[in-house]
Amino acid sequence: MKHLLLLALALPLSAQDKATEPKPLSIFDGKTLSGWNVHCLPKDQGKKYWSVHNGAIQCDSRSDGKHNYVWLIHEKEFADFELRLKLQCFEAKKGNSGIQIRSRWNPDDGQGWLNGPQIDIHPPAPWRTGFIYDETRGVQHWISPVRPSHQLSEKQAFPNGRPDGWKFHYATEEKDVWNDLKIRCIGTQITTWLNGVQITDFDGSKVLTDEHHQKANVGMKGHIALQLHSRDQILIRFKDITVLPYSKSND
Template sequence: MKHLFLTMLSTFLISGASYAQTTSLFNGKNLDGWKIYGTEKWYVEDGLLVCESGPDKAYGYLGTEQNYKDFVLTLEFKQNSNGNSGVFIRSTVDGTKVSGWQVEVAPPGKHTGGIYESYGRGWLIKPDPKNEKVLKEGQWNKMKIKVHNAKITSWLNGVKMVDFEDEKIGSGEGGIILQIHSGGDVKVSWKNIKIKTL
């Protein structure tokens, strides 16, 4: 009986560890698992994922081929030039029109870590102004996004930026989508993009 209990416990722990496993969304070599939307530039250079304004200087997106509902996403970004970008969750793209919710990645003072609903209600929540100072312009920044049921929580360099709950977000379906903002002269690098499903 004791042996059976230990066997069942071991199986449970192994399956639980597997369920909570963190996986990489970017392999550092190519864009496998992702789809480009629009004409802006997305490429891999020296093991980094780079987005850069193209000739159209329009909105561009790079989305996961797989949808994700509840998860913890961690990544690092560096704003090389006009770092206006973002990370969309539970979102879809039609042409270059995105439907969903963006955790902002922007120049200093422009609400990195806040949540914006494109083609909808606009800004849903902005970070406390004093927390915006944790953004390191031109350096690597660590972002963490937790999405569970109707709640989104974001952190930047270990500081909680927003904690927001919304019924519409709770019913959302879609993938994880990186954005390049329109206007030109935008260049942002990304690395260590990892996800743990909940």
């Protein structure tokens, strides 16, 4: 024990800090949906939209557009964190998806709503990917950029044009390509990157702690979830999903 103590004291401060830094947590094992649970209305229970395909979480609703929202929710809760994943979309497949953060499923409201902010993914208009729509009851509009409803144009999202280096990759049966998505949540600040390009840096100090979020207990802590949007027919995949529990000292 004495030798271990002397060794710790002899280490440079930076090395000691690295030893205590949180490590990335993989929340998808690449083989099963262990740790993930499907939440939906009773009429959609038993439908196999969510599965594992070639090491990725796949949502495939191409053969059935008669469904409500169907969510794949991870069992753990996170507050401050950095989420990284790879995303595969197909240009010919219409539909909307998204990644819920700090969110909670409400089975008691009769509609089975998932309250909380969502990082949008929209293959038909890929420029929307990375912007933030808030699904919380009483909010339900874009919060970054701020818009009063679900309507959003590319000019409103990028008034000065798409940022330098912006790109979005579509996969095909012959081309197995992916997009990198990173989401960082620190306090009321939410920052997103698509393929290394920053999309939004949202200060939610007057939003994420308001009465609507407090009532639903979301916005500052909650679950990560993947969305199948109501009535949409889509093929989309997610893999290499890791979470780094975060504090300001990591920055």
